[in-house]
Structure formats: C-alpha cells, structure tokens
Amino acid sequence: MAESLLAILLVTSSAKGPNVVYRWPPSVENTRPRLSRPRPPVDGLELDNPWRASHCSDSLNDLAETHMEGFADDIDDYAWRRPTESRDGSMSFSRSAIPASDRDSPCNEERREIDPIANEYQSLFDYTAQFLAGMLCPQGHLCHQKFELVIDNLVFAGHPVCAEPDGMWRFKPEKYKPGSRGRGSRHRESNLADKDSSEVSLGGDTHTTATSKSSWLHMFHLVLVFDLPDPSSSASGNVARYFDTIYEQIAFTVTAVLFQEQVLSNFVELECDAIGLLETEYMIKGEPFSDFASQAQRVSSIATAMKYLYDAIKSSSMAHITLNDLPLELQLPPYLDHLLHSEEESELEFVGRLENQTDSQLWGRELSFGWRLPALVPWKSLLLLDADQELDPYANLRGSHVHAEERSLAEGLIKFLETASVTLSLADMASLLDWDLHSQVYPTVRWLVHHRRAKIVDTVHNGLKTIFSIAPKLDKPLTTLTAEFKRDFPQSSISPLPTLMATISDSNSKQADNHFFATVVQSKDLISLYHEVVLWMLKRDLLITLHLHVRVVTTTELKVHVRQTHERKLERRASYHLHGRRRSSRKGDHGVGDAHEHPRVNTPWLSLSPKAAKRYPRRSIDSGQSKPNDVSGSILLEDAEDVFDEISEEDSGEENVGWGSSEDTLEPSMISDPGTASPLERKWLAAMSEGKDEYIARRFALINQYFDGKRTDDEILYRAEISRKQLREVLHHYEEYLQTFLHPA
Numbered sequence: 001m002a003e004s005l006l007a008i009l010l011v012t013s014s015a016k017g018p019n020v021v022y023r024w025p026p027s028v029e030n031t032r033p034r035l036s037r038p039r040p041p042v043d044g045l046e047l048d049n050p051w052r053a054s055h056c057s058d059s060l061n062d063l064a065e066t067h068m069e070g071f072a073d074d075i076d077d078y079a080w081r082r083p084t085e086s087r088d089g090s091m092s093f094s095r096s097a098i099p100a101s102d103r104d105s106p107c108n109e110e111r112r113e114i115d116p117i118a119n120e121y122q123s124l125f126d127y128t129a130q131f132l133a134g135m136l137c138p139q140g141h142l143c144h145q146k147f148e149l150v151i152d153n154l155v156f157a158g159h160p161v162c163a164e165p166d167g168m169w170r171f172k173p174e175k176y177k178p179g180s181r182g183r184g185s186r187h188r189e190s191n192l193a194d195k196d197s198s199e200v201s202l203g204g205d206t207h208t209t210a211t212s213k214s215s216w217l218h219m220f221h222l223v224l225v226f227d228l229p230d231p232s233s234s235a236s237g238n239v240a241r242y243f244d245t246i247y248e249q250i251a252f253t254v255t256a257v258l259f260q261e262q263v264l265s266n267f268v269e270l271e272c273d274a275i276g277l278l279e280t281e282y283m284i285k286g287e288p289f290s291d292f293a294s295q296a297q298r299v300s301s302i303a304t305a306m307k308y309l310y311d312a313i314k315s316s317s318m319a320h321i322t323l324n325d326l327p328l329e330l331q332l333p334p335y336l337d338h339l340l341h342s343e344e345e346s347e348l349e350f351v352g353r354l355e356n357q358t359d360s361q362l363w364g365r366e367l368s369f370g371w372r373l374p375a376l377v378p379w380k381s382l383l384l385l386d387a388d389q390e391l392d393p394y395a396n397l398r399g400s401h402v403h404a405e406e407r408s409l410a411e412g413l414i415k416f417l418e419t420a421s422v423t424l425s426l427a428d429m430a431s432l433l434d435w436d437l438h439s440q441v442y443p444t445v446r447w448l449v450h451h452r453r454a455k456i457v458d459t460v461h462n463g464l465k466t467i468f469s470i471a472p473k474l475d476k477p478l479t480t481l482t483a484e485f486k487r488d489f490p491q492s493s494i495s496p497l498p499t500l501m502a503t504i505s506d507s508n509s510k511q512a513d514n515h516f517f518a519t520v521v522q523s524k525d526l527i528s529l530y531h532e533v534v535l536w537m538l539k540r541d542l543l544i545t546l547h548l549h550v551r552v553v554t555t556t557e558l559k560v561h562v563r564q565t566h567e568r569k570l571e572r573r574a575s576y577h578l579h580g581r582r583r584s585s586r587k588g589d590h591g592v593g594d595a596h597e598h599p600r601v602n603t604p605w606l607s608l609s610p611k612a613a614k615r616y617p618r619r620s621i622d623s624g625q626s627k628p629n630d631v632s633g634s635i636l637l638e639d640a641e642d643v644f645d646e647i648s649e650e651d652s653g654e655e656n657v658g659w660g661s662s663e664d665t666l667e668p669s670m671i672s673d674p675g676t677a678s679p680l681e682r683k684w685l686a687a688m689s690e691g692k693d694e695y696i697a698r699r700f701a702l703i704n705q706y707f708d709g710k711r712t713d714d715e716i717l718y719r720a721e722i723s724r725k726q727l728r729e730v731l732h733h734y735e736e737y738l739q740t741f742l743h744p745a
Helices: 050-054 059-068 073-079 106-114 118-122 129-135 189-196 238-265 267-285 291-299 301-315 335-339 357-363 393-397 405-419 426-433 438-449 478-487 497-507 516-521 524-539 556-589 592-597 610-623 630-652 681-686 694-706 711-721 723-735
Strands: 005-014 017-024 147-151 154-158 168-170 211-213 219-227 319-323 326-328 378-383 454-458 467-468 543-554 669-670 740-744
Touching: 005 129, 005 267, 005 301, 017 129, 017 301, 017 335, 017 438, 050 610, 106 723, 118 129, 118 267, 118 291, 154 238, 154 556, 168 238, 219 238, 238 301, 238 319, 238 326, 238 335, 267 291, 267 301, 291 301, 301 319, 378 426, 378 438, 378 524, 378 723, 405 426, 405 438, 426 438, 454 543, 467 497, 497 516, 516 524, 524 543, 543 681, 543 711, 556 681, 669 681, 681 694, 694 711, 694 723, 711 723
Parallel strands: none
Antiparallel strands: 005 017, 005 219, 147 154, 154 219, 168 211, 319 326, 378 454, 467 543, 543 669, 543 740
C-alpha cells in the first residue's frame, strides 16, 4: 500500500528560519538512482552496432580489451546522481530550541561535518534538512492550497498553512464566487476551516472567529515524501490521480485538524517546542536519531500520529490517530497502488468490479475509486468484521455522551448491527427493520464499509447449501492461516484448513451435491459450528461464492419446428387465396342463389372462423331456420372474408420477423439477451412453451429476460419475485433449451 511513500515530515518556519521539526521513519530509505541515458553493455562489445556484431567472433578479445580499458571511468557518466547540497559555513542550521551561539559556531559546523550522529539529525535524502525545509516553506500567498514539489526523483506533497501578517492565527473565510467553474473553483484553502470547524461561515468576518497569538510559529507544513513513479509504468494521468487521492485523503485532512487546533489553542507551536527541546537534549548527549524519534512520541501527539499514519499507509490499514484529544480515522483506498502498474502486471480481478455508473454512484465518490467493491444491490449481504476492542461501536453508541435527540438513531443503528447477518440480504434486512433501502440501509452500509467495520458479500444459505470456491490468491501464507484456524477451531469434528480448502476445491468438479453442506458439513448438527467457519474464511477472503447463471439455447429441432409452422401458414394463405378467387368467379356467374344447387346447405363447406362460428348460431336462431339456403350462403361469404382478414393480420405480423435472413438458420444458437430478443427469437421463445402447463409457460415468459448469462440466481429471484423452488421448476421443464453454469457474481 502506498509503495512510493518514503517519509512524513513536519516543517515549520519562524523568524529564525525554516526547520524540519520531526520526521518518520528515523532512517529514510534513499531512492534508487535514475539513469539519464541508457547504460551500455558491461562487456563493451556494442552488439547493437551491426558491423561489430557481424565481426564479433573474429576479434572478440581485441574488442573486449579495447573497450574495457576506459569503461570503468566512463560508466559513472551514465548513472544519474543526485547532487549533494554543499554546506556553506555562513548558512546557519536554525533550530528553534538551539541557542544562536551554538548554531553559528564554526566549531559546531565542523563537528557536524565529521560527526555521524550529528549528520543523522541534519541530513535527509542526501540534502541538508535546512535546505529541504527552505524548499518546503513557500511564501504566504502560496499557503492554504495544495502544494506539490518535484525535486529530481522525489515528490513532496502537502498543504502549507500560515499565520496572518500580524502574527495571529485565524480561520480563513471562504471566498465564494458565484458561477465559478473549473479546477480553480474548489477553493481548498478556504474550505479548510469550513470543513473542520463550525466557527467559520461563508463570507464571515475574520475578526469574529477564534484567534491565537503565536510567539514564533509563522507557518507549518505536514509533508508526505514519495518516490516519483515511472510514468511509463501506468496509464496516462494515473500518477497525477494517485497523488491527488493521497493529498485529499491524508495531507489535507490532517492539516485541517492541525490548523484548527493551532487557531484555537496554539497546539502546533507547543508541540514543536516540546520536540525541539527533546532534540537538543539528545543531540548534546550524542544519542542516535532513532532514539530521539522514539522518545518524541512520548512527549508529542503529533509525532505519534505521524508514526501511526506512516505505518497504516504502508500496511494498507486504518490509521487511528489522536491530535489534541481529537480522534481521527484515516485511510487510503486499498487498491490505490494499482494505478502505478499496468493492467498486465495486476492480477485478473473478475470479482467485485463496478460494472456501470449506477453502481459507482450508489457507493459514492469516496468508495467508487480504488476500492474494487462489489455492486451495492439488494440481493447482496453484509458481513460484520471483527472490531477493535478499544473502538467498540456498541460502547460508543450506548455512551452517556449521546444526545437525547440522537438516542433513537443510535438505538436504530444498534438494532441494525444486531440484525445484520450473511444469511439475510440487504432487502431482507430493510424489510425486517422497516427501513427504506436507499435512504437508510445503503447509507449505513456505506459508513460501515468505509470505516472497515463490514464488507459486502454474497448471501449464504441458512443450511449452508451454498457453492463456494477457493480464492485464487491468499493475503497471508497458508502456514499462518492454518495456525490461526487451528487456534480458533480446535474441535476434532472440523478438518484442518488445508484439508478443508482441498475439499471445497474438489467439489467444484462435481455436477451434483457440490454445495458446502453436501461436501463439508454432511450433518445438520454441525451447521451452527460450520457457520462460524464460513464467517472466518469470508473475513479473510478465502472463499468465493459461485452463482447459477442461465442462458437460452435454440436447438435445431426447435428451429425446424418453427420454420415448418411458418411454411404451413404460407400454404394455408395460398390455399385461401385460391379458394377466394374461385368463389368470386362463381358469384359473378350465378350469384348467391347458386347455393340452392347443394343439398347440404345447413353446413358450409368452408370451416368457420371463430368470428363466423359465433354469428352462425345467432343468425340461425333469429331467422328461425326459415331460409336455410340464403343463411348458409351469406355465412359462407362472410366466413371467407373473416379468414382473409385473419390471414392478412398474420401476414402483417410476419413481415418483420426476418425469415430468410442470416439469423434464420437451422444451426443451434444462443439468444444473447432474451430481454431484447428479435422477432424471430421471440417466436423461438414462444415455441419453447408449446405443450407446457400454462402457469409454467407464464413464469418462463416472465423470467426468461434474465437468462442472459450475466444475472445470478439471487438477482433473478429478487427481480422476478419468485422462490428458489419456482426457479428450479422452470429450469427443469425447459432443461433442453437452457444452459446453466456456475460463475462468481
């Protein structure tokens, strides 16, 4: 995490000059030297030269001897070296707690040059600490805004703040400009006080806000030092985005709190005085800088916060720091460092990607970048993580400091934490708590995930009939995980972790009875115990839930059946057109009375359509069968007209089906998205339901839109509002047309 972070510095400026008050870690690792041009090959054969490469075997020894003579002297010209700042005897090394006589003494300056202990205090990144402090203390008009400085291969990022020209520390009023746009409209320097102090209002009078008089502190700057990443190692713009994220999440936030406390109680100056006095004492005693850096954490909360912050960033964990009795929780996105690597260098992440912009908006701006969170959807579940005993949320919510008006909210949150379970989806939790999913459940989930109190997981079956697979990468060595698992689950009924993982992995090759209960638990008495095992493994990202996905396949037999049905309709249409022309011809020759020549006049020769069949008995009753020949003749003509109308309607619906197109083949194919199926694909889907029970056909027509291979079974159940049993019933009746497979969500 934050692999490029080298150190955290606290720099101050006073009338005596700039000064690096404290830094962590004590021994800063120097960065690797960059090359100003390509380094030549060590053998000096210049094989990139075509002529020398072709004659390499003829005069190998002569070439080697000739080029190696001056190679040792010239190789240093290729290696980039940082110019070491030369110390000027007239330039004093100012420390606020060191007397001026000691700073300006030539003997003291000479001692610094030869004393390695003194050099530990005064040298940083092969520069003098004073030189760096001068570079990191900008002029007043450059304060209260983002600071970024690149020196050779080092990047210094922070947010310097300073006192007013009269020496008073005041909150800066926000300079609001209506209609301002662009990057300059952020006004981070004016938002500093507004973000962390309630005493500042838009356009407020600076003289009405809290102020403090500093005796010597003019400016302070919390600086994060990074090794400049290679721009060619990542996509364009990722390096700038990388530093912007660290600035917003760490540098700006910590500086805002320090600035607030300096304005209210002169906190930063008092801390710097304590650190300066201790440093002077350790320098006089000749103690190593590492001893001073460790002891400083006992006298200064800023020094302690800098250490905890550095360690948390490097270990990708939450930093719990305290500044003047104000607790802070700081962190960086867990996958921030992936911005500095190309996609080929990063492992394949097929789990937990935000698929669309809607998912990103549900998580919010802070969690949509660098977190790789799964989609925040109703069919997911919430897994509560092990909380720090010192930061027990239940104790904080039940504390006496909770106001009366906030008591109901606290009780609701406690009830939410007690209800949360991996066997309940977020939609189920909202229903049980009678909460609104989007306005109450989702914000609570976002807060818990952001503060690493919980994580989004797939819902686990109550009876552990969930199919799991082993994660492709483990965060800890298997030996360490095995020891922890044996410590937490010493029961003889539970297999060792390697055996358990092997059993789960082997179950993925089975076609049936491959869920966790059938392969591992195998006894209802052990379900509660193995629930804890599953939670333990999910918290350590050892398990991946496999979901059922469904796709629709059109077989050759189905396509042949649909095509034959279409051809029969064509033949029927041709037959009706032929009979229609014959009837028109007879009508012109003999008229309707031609019907008297037929002895069976009560039954028309042409099959009645549904419309004509309804009219035939009604007209027979009305006429009292008084004129059968005339009635039958009129019905015959009207029935033919109805048949022609029906055929015309069928023809109009068949025009845009796509018969004869490239899609109309007899080869088996797959309907990629049944929800947006083409007219021909809809005919195939309708033909699949022929001969099925009506309620099964209706359910299939309802849910086949989700059979695109992307929707999980949990999503299908939620969106279609059906039970798992009803889904299995559809899958059974349409088995020949469905392709099912297991895949992570």
